[in-house]
Structures are given as structure tokens and as C-alpha cells.
Amino acid sequence: MISFLLIFISSLFFMGILIRTKSLASGRKGPGIMQPMRDIIRLLRKGAVYSRTTSYIFQIAPTVYFASVLAALLVVPFGSRSGFISFNGDFVFFAYVLAMGKFFSIIGALDTGSSFEGMGASREALFSMFAEPAFFILMGSFSLLTGFTSFHDIFSSLHLASHFAPGAELTRETYLSYVLAVLATFVLVMIAMTENSRMPVDDPNTHLELTMIHEVMILDNSGFDLGLILYTTSLKFAMYGALIANFFLDGMALPFGIMLFFVVQFLFAVSAGLIESFMARFRMGHNPQFIFILSSVSLLIFFAVLLLTGKFV
Amino acid sequence: MNCTNIKNNQTIDHAEIPILVYDEFLQINAVETSDLQNLHCVNYFAHYFNDKIKLICCIADDDSHTIRVSSSVVDKNQRLSSFTKHNTTFEKFEREISENFGIKYVDHPWLKPVRYPENQFDKKNTVENYPFFEIHSEELHEVGVGPIHAGIIEPGHFRFICNGEQILHLEIQLGYQHRGIEELFLKKKKLLQKILLAENIVGDTPVGHTVAFVNLWESLCGFDASLKLQFDRFLALEHERIAIHTGDLSAICTDIAYQLGSSVFGRLRTPIINYFQIWAGNRFAKGLIRPFKTNFSFNTELLEKWKETIAKYEPDFREMSQTMSTLPSVLARLEKTGIVSEETVRALGCVGLSARASGSERDIRKTHPFGIYETLNHQPIVKRHGDVYSRTQIRKEEILQSIDYIRKMLDEMPAESKNITEKYQPAPSSFTISLVEGWRGEICHCAITDENGELAVYKIKDPSFHNWTALAMAVRNNEISDFPICNKSFNLSYCGHDL
Numbered sequence: 001m002i003s004f005l006l007i008f009i010s011s012l013f014f015m016g017i018l019i020r021t022k023s024l025a026s027g028r029k030g031p032g033i034m035q036p037m038r039d040i041i042r043l044l045r046k047g048a049v050y051s052r053t054t055s056y057i058f059q060i061a062p063t064v065y066f067a068s069v070l071a072a073l074l075v076v077p078f079g080s081r082s083g084f085i086s087f088n089g090d091f092v093f094f095a096y097v098l099a100m101g102k103f104f105s106i107i108g109a110l111d112t113g114s115s116f117e118g119m120g121a122s123r124e125a126l127f128s129m130f131a132e133p134a135f136f137i138l139m140g141s142f143s144l145l146t147g148f149t150s151f152h153d154i155f156s157s158l159h160l161a162s163h164f165a166p167g168a169e170l171t172r173e174t175y176l177s178y179v180l181a182v183l184a185t186f187v188l189v190m191i192a193m194t195e196n197s198r199m200p201v202d203d204p205n206t207h208l209e210l211t212m213i214h215e216v217m218i219l220d221n222s223g224f225d226l227g228l229i230l231y232t233t234s235l236k237f238a239m240y241g242a243l244i245a246n247f248f249l250d251g252m253a254l255p256f257g258i259m260l261f262f263v264v265q266f267l268f269a270v271s272a273g274l275i276e277s278f279m280a281r282f283r284m285g286h287n288p289q290f291i292f293i294l295s296s297v298s299l300l301i302f303f304a305v306l307l308l309t310g311k312f313v
Numbered sequence: 314m315n316c317t318n319i320k321n322n323q324t325i326d327h328a329e330i331p332i333l334v335y336d337e338f339l340q341i342n343a344v345e346t347s348d349l350q351n352l353h354c355v356n357y358f359a360h361y362f363n364d365k366i367k368l369i370c371c372i373a374d375d376d377s378h379t380i381r382v383s384s385s386v387v388d389k390n391q392r393l394s395s396f397t398k399h400n401t402t403f404e405k406f407e408r409e410i411s412e413n414f415g416i417k418y419v420d421h422p423w424l425k426p427v428r429y430p431e432n433q434f435d436k437k438n439t440v441e442n443y444p445f446f447e448i449h450s451e452e453l454h455e456v457g458v459g460p461i462h463a464g465i466i467e468p469g470h471f472r473f474i475c476n477g478e479q480i481l482h483l484e485i486q487l488g489y490q491h492r493g494i495e496e497l498f499l500k501k502k503k504l505l506q507k508i509l510l511a512e513n514i515v516g517d518t519p520v521g522h523t524v525a526f527v528n529l530w531e532s533l534c535g536f537d538a539s540l541k542l543q544f545d546r547f548l549a550l551e552h553e554r555i556a557i558h559t560g561d562l563s564a565i566c567t568d569i570a571y572q573l574g575s576s577v578f579g580r581l582r583t584p585i586i587n588y589f590q591i592w593a594g595n596r597f598a599k600g601l602i603r604p605f606k607t608n609f610s611f612n613t614e615l616l617e618k619w620k621e622t623i624a625k626y627e628p629d630f631r632e633m634s635q636t637m638s639t640l641p642s643v644l645a646r647l648e649k650t651g652i653v654s655e656e657t658v659r660a661l662g663c664v665g666l667s668a669r670a671s672g673s674e675r676d677i678r679k680t681h682p683f684g685i686y687e688t689l690n691h692q693p694i695v696k697r698h699g700d701v702y703s704r705t706q707i708r709k710e711e712i713l714q715s716i717d718y719i720r721k722m723l724d725e726m727p728a729e730s731k732n733i734t735e736k737y738q739p740a741p742s743s744f745t746i747s748l749v750e751g752w753r754g755e756i757c758h759c760a761i762t763d764e765n766g767e768l769a770v771y772k773i774k775d776p777s778f779h780n781w782t783a784l785a786m787a788v789r790n791n792e793i794s795d796f797p798i799c800n801k802s803f804n805l806s807y808c809g810h811d812l
Contacts, residue, residue, distance in 0.1 A: 025572070026573065208568065211794040283646055285478070
């Protein structure tokens, strides 16, 4: 419940902070923090225009996409406080409900019959497919480590924060858990960048259809639908931010927890902005390689977990 | 003699151009030039001549710094053997001649429309029924881009034949921007109208084209520009090169989503292009170059201002170039992307920086210098790889070279000269050719006057004319998502091609 609310609040600011970071890094003043949200609200108040070549698939796709993210949010916990629902294997539910949303956005793009959107859809499908093993190896490793299979149980038994409590012993295992959490953060940040079609995989600011991935898929969407899709991106960012925050929240007292949550979201947005400012995006053909790196980092976590739990050697 | 040798900007009597039998004309211009690297065609065009068609071919000889001009007279509707069969650099020229005059070349491999002019020979040739190269395959797919561009640039239609993400073939259909500039040069009788036309041939090369026009016009009128006038024109040309190259670097960074480079080069371009505003009241230097005179003579005050502008520009530019050329993610995008081999460049007759990026040394400033360039002893910057990175590096180095040249020349700024008051008229029945190395490459203007001294033929060749084909070759076997960066690295003009 609390995570749902906090994710909603941070989704309002996330893109604003990201864009502001980029503006400041390039020496511009940049728009206000709320500008992306204002644009979305403006779009939401508009009607949508539909091409005559599209069918009902194209019309329901943005709504299904948005709904899938909302459904995925239900299982995201807040430290030791569970989300709306929590059950064994809910991270599988999380991944595939998002995949369903993606599936609809892909067939929605194909529905327009445009060669650009077909290209974008095929790229999006390919890159999402490559990102999937990274997420599952990561979450699988953590369930192996903790012996649980739901987000809530995994996060509440990691106990990363409690080591800071006075009198707590710092063992080798603790250090290793921190290393794991940092690696997991890296993987999650990069999955979030891939899934949200940001740099270095995709360039959200380009006007060049031939190089786009996600942007080209939504070329035909307008008004309310476009607003919904744009807001879903903010929401997804905040959702991945919440997952990252969860590694460090543990059983922290609520006021500190909330503060830490927003700090993590803020740092996430700023680092995403900095990545986009100081490097060029990848060549399209190098993207699969890059996304595979995420899987290999996840594998690293997996082997570390095997070592930790004594299943290896 | 089967041809006349003239210098750049030299006016000769129209009758001095030898008229050859077509077979001999073909032999000396196409067959004999095909293997020689120092010879390339700068302009090949036709005009009506007593109910017949006269073909005029201008071949530039880089070693002797001369231009060979020869001509041939053929009948309308005559079926001719094409130059292209022997020398592919004539491909575009012959397409244009065929489109305008209805000459049917029997062995031209690619006789397609160029720009659908209003007075073309076959009125049924329209933009709608362009004969695209087609493939019939289940596995390949076509992607059409344009003519309405997603950005703010001009219209052109690109049709890709792709195997998945890989481009197998690109066909570029242009002609949407055709305004009949060459015809307008004949219709507009006032000199001011003509120079305004020259300014607007290509929006991003006003200095290049106006210098080509004034050189030509002054030569036709037998006017020798004072050293100061030539100095001003040299300055404007090199400054335009700095300005546009910097803007291009910014655009290349934008296309690979390198925000730092994009905004820093963008910021650096502004004071450079604004310098023209200070000098001539227009950021693109419109109104700066005028025949016989200048309305905005370069003075010591402007000199100081220029030094000040560059003093601020240069350190930042060097730092940003250094950062950009050492950043792995940038290099990964630019290197080995859009390669054009030297062989291809020569076969297509490419000019300018796109040719120099592939190892061709072609540079009018060196081979056919005029004015200040004659004393400059210019050494062209040449890269060998022919990829996007080479074209980026050439821009960086040419900027620094141009700054050096201007700096060197500012020390010996010639004294102010008075604008002349007497009127000059073009010589009757004359032919003149003018070559200028604009920032994009070789600009060629040719003019023929009638017996009253009025323009009878005006022919323009912009560097984009041939280089568009090089772009189509560059993207082959590249990823389709790399097309925009290849395109940007050439930065060709649509209206320069379409005229």
C-alpha cells in the first residue's frame, strides 16, 4: 500500500529530475521539474486521433500497457511492509504481467502497418527478450540466497540495513551481501534503462525514426493514449527505483525508510540523466551484446550466492 | 586542337571552344579521362543551338591547373552512345541532359529522372512515377522515408531495401526542391536580382555560391577585383567553412545522442555564425558578397572582433574535439560506419570533404586557386578510411586550418580600396567557368553570353550533385539505424542538387 503511494509520488517528479539533470549537464537552465507531468496532463485532456488502417488492438494497447504496469506495482513491497498482494513466486507474475503490457504495445505498433513501427516493434521485442534472463537470474539468485520466492519475503530477509544497527557484527557474509546488492542495483538500473528505452540502448530525444526503438512505436499514438504511454514510462522508472530502494530498506523505521526511498529515486534519476549526458548511445547492433552483459553480471551474482550458501565447492 | 585550355575564371570567346564530332568528343572526354586521376569533369551540360543541341564538357586538369573545354553539336532525338559507359562520373550529367533535351542514350545503365523541371523534354516524367529499383523477395523488405522529413530539413525520398536491420540498397529520389534557378538567372535582368539568386542557390552556402557568381561575372565583364575585395571574399569563404563545420559537428553528436558534444559544438557555432551578423548584418552572410564592390568592407575594428571571437572559440573547440575523439562510445558509433572506398569516390566523381575523407585529394583551393588562394599554397587535408569518423575528423582539422589561414592573412591585410563607380557590362558571345571550393566542396558556375552580352546559358553544379550517390553507396551493408549518422556526416544539400 505504502509502496504504491510512494511510487506514484516519485513518478510525478522522476522525468522532471532526469531532464533537469540533462539540461544542467549541458549548460542549460532546463524546464521546471513538473514540466513533463504538465505535458502529460495536457495530453490526457485531449482526444485521440486514430488512423483508418488501425483496428481496436491499436486503441486498447496503450490502456493495457498502462494497466499491466499498475498490476505489476501491486506486488512491489516497501521493505518489510508488503505490497497490495504478495504470494510465492510473485516476481514471476511481476515480470510477465509487464511482458504482457509490452506484448500489447508491440502488436499495437504492428497494427498501424507502418514500416517504421514494425522496425521499432521488432527491436523492442528483441531487446526485452534479452533483458528477461538478466532479471530472472537476478531474482532467482536472491530467492536461492534467502530461501523465499516472493518480493516481500526476499527483501525483508536480506537484512542489509540492520547491519548498521549498533552492536551488529560485520561478517564476511554481510560484505558479500552488500556487493550483491550493489551489483543488483547496477543490473536493475540498466534493465530499467533498457525497458524504458533510454540511453545507452535507445535515444528518447531523437527525431530520426530509423534509429528509434520505443519512440517510433508510439508515432501514431496521440492525445490521451500518448499521455498514458508517457506516464507509464515515468511509472515504470519509479517502479524500478522502488525495487532498488527495497534492497536497502529492510525493516527501517517508516520516516527514515521514506526518506531513503526518495533519495534512491533521486539518485536513480540523476544517474540516468548523467548517463544520457556524457556518452553516445550504442550502435543498434551492439545493444544485444550490452544487454547480455547484464545477464552475465546476474550470473556473477548467482555464483556468489552459490558460494555464500555453500552449494558450490 | 580538340579542346581549349582555360584557367579558372577565364573568359573566352564562345567560338574558341572547338566543336567536335560526337565520337571524338566522347573519346577525349570520357574514354581518355577514365583512368586518369588528375582529370575530372566539373561540368557537362547542353543548350539549344540553332535547332540542334550543343553539348559542352569542362574537364579540370589538377596537374596543369587548367580546364579543358570542348563541345559537340548533336541533333534532337539523336540516339547517342553514353559517356557513362566509359566513365561513370558522367552518370548524373547525362541523366540531366537526357531529362532536359530528350537525348536517348543507348547504353546508359541508370537513365532516371533527376529533378523534373517544368521545361523538361518528356512531360510525363513526374515525381509520382519515378522508376524505383525493385526487389521481389519474401525475405527482404522496403522502407520508405520522406519526402516529408521528420526534422526541419528539406524534402527528399529515400527508399531502402533491407534484410532485417541491414541495408542492401538505398535509392535516393530528389527533385522536390526544383525552383528553376538556372532559368531565373536568364530571366532576371538586373545584377542585384542575379546576386540575390546566387545567395539562395543553397541556403547553407551563400558565400560559396556568391563568390562563384561574382568571380564569373567580373571575369565576363573584364573587371579585376582589387586585392582587398579578394581578401574579403577569402575571409568570408573560410569563415563560412568554420561556421558550418562546427554546426555539422554538433549535429553529428546529436545524431549519436552525445549530448555534451551536441551542446558544446552548438554553443561554439553561435558566436562564429553571429560574426557574420556583426560584419554584414546577416548571420548567413547574405548581402556580404557583391560584384565589383563590397558594402561591408573588412576593417581593423572587425579584425579585432574576429580575433576576440576566435580567441574564445579555439581553446573550447580543441578541448571538445579532444574529448570527443577519445570517448569510446563516440568512436564505437563513428568508426567503420558508412565507409566509401577511394575507388567508389573516384568512380562517382565525388568532390569536397566527402571525397577527401576517402583519400581523394581533390580541392579547388589547391588545384585551381583564385585570388588569395594563389598565394596561400593550400595543402588539402586528406583521410584514408572514408568512414563517418574520417568525415568528422576532416571537419575538425579543416576548421583549425581555416583559422590558421585567416590568422596568417590578417597580418598582411591589404589596404582599403575604393568601390568603383563606372559600369561594367559582360562581354558578348563569351564563355566563362568559375570554380570555388565551398565548405561542402567544389562549386562550379558556367555562363555563356549571347551577342548582346546577355546571359544565354547559366549552369550551376553544386557539390551535392554527385555526393548524394556516394551517400547511397556509403550506407550499403550498414545498419539502417546508422543511416541518419551517415547522412549527417555528408550533410548534403537538397536544393543544391535540385536547383
